[in-house]
Amino acid sequence: MYRAILIDLDDTILDFGAAEHVAIAKTFRDIGLEPTAELLRRYSEINLSQWEAFERGEITRDTVLIRRFELLFQELGLPMEAQPVEDIYRGYLGIGHYFVDGAVELLEYLAPRYDLYIASNGVAATQYSRLESAQISHFFKDIFISEVTGHHKPEKAYFDYCFAHIPNFSRDTTLMIGDSLTSDILGGKNAGVATCWFNRDRRPGRADIVPDYEVKCLEELKGLL
Numbered sequence: 001m002y003r004a005i006l007i008d009l010d011d012t013i014l015d016f017g018a019a020e021h022v023a024i025a026k027t028f029r030d031i032g033l034e035p036t037a038e039l040l041r042r043y044s045e046i047n048l049s050q051w052e053a054f055e056r057g058e059i060t061r062d063t064v065l066i067r068r069f070e071l072l073f074q075e076l077g078l079p080m081e082a083q084p085v086e087d088i089y090r091g092y093l094g095i096g097h098y099f100v101d102g103a104v105e106l107l108e109y110l111a112p113r114y115d116l117y118i119a120s121n122g123v124a125a126t127q128y129s130r131l132e133s134a135q136i137s138h139f140f141k142d143i144f145i146s147e148v149t150g151h152h153k154p155e156k157a158y159f160d161y162c163f164a165h166i167p168n169f170s171r172d173t174t175l176m177i178g179d180s181l182t183s184d185i186l187g188g189k190n191a192g193v194a195t196c197w198f199n200r201d202r203r204p205g206r207a208d209i210v211p212d213y214e215v216k217c218l219e220e221l222k223g224l225l
């Protein structure tokens with residue numbers, strides 16, 4: 001029986017993909033670039049490659065935020081500064097929120113039954129702003145944003161920080177839910193808690209990162225918990 005549940009934010013509760021898509025298209029328009037499907041796809045590839053390098057511990061978060069635009073502008077042959085563009089994007093990202101299907105219903109179901117905690121990798125100001133915009137903070141006993149903790153998923157130090165801030169914490173009664181095998185599930189496993197992979201897009205699994213549970217939609221979690 002679980003008592004504490006750590007829940008990832010992006011693409012588990014809030015649809016980051018939708019928020020990102022709107023914010024990046026607005027940003028490109030602001031700097032005079034037409035946000036074509038091709039431009040958005042290429043940005044998305046570069047962005048993902050940088051976040052993967054971050055997860056592997058090769059570069060810092062601040063480097064990711066700037067380098068994704070630097071690499072894109074280099075590729076397009078545009079003599080543009082990355083920082084002002086990142087600032088515009090950050091502003092747009094903080095004001096939009098879109099829920100993953102069933103997210104609010106799930107939180108309403110879980111909140112009276114479990115102690116819920118947000119466990120999110122991300123930029124603190126943006127994540128707080130999105131939580132505020134989505135008006136879901138009251139569902140959670142505490143919010144653990146990687147930038148504030150000084151570590152990020154899947155690092156064990158990140159989970160140690162969370163566990164130290166959970167009253168009467170016990171590994172046996174704690175569950176980590178998230179959409180990322182490489183940050184949420186790997187991190188939870190390394191930290192010694194049960195894990196549930198929210199695999200909305202039905203991606204193939206990995207033999208080396210096997211979750212305790214897997215669900216395709218948030219609704220399924222109610223049957224599990």
Ligand SMILES: [Mg+2]
Pocket residue numbers: 008009010011012178179180
């Ligand atoms: Mg996520």
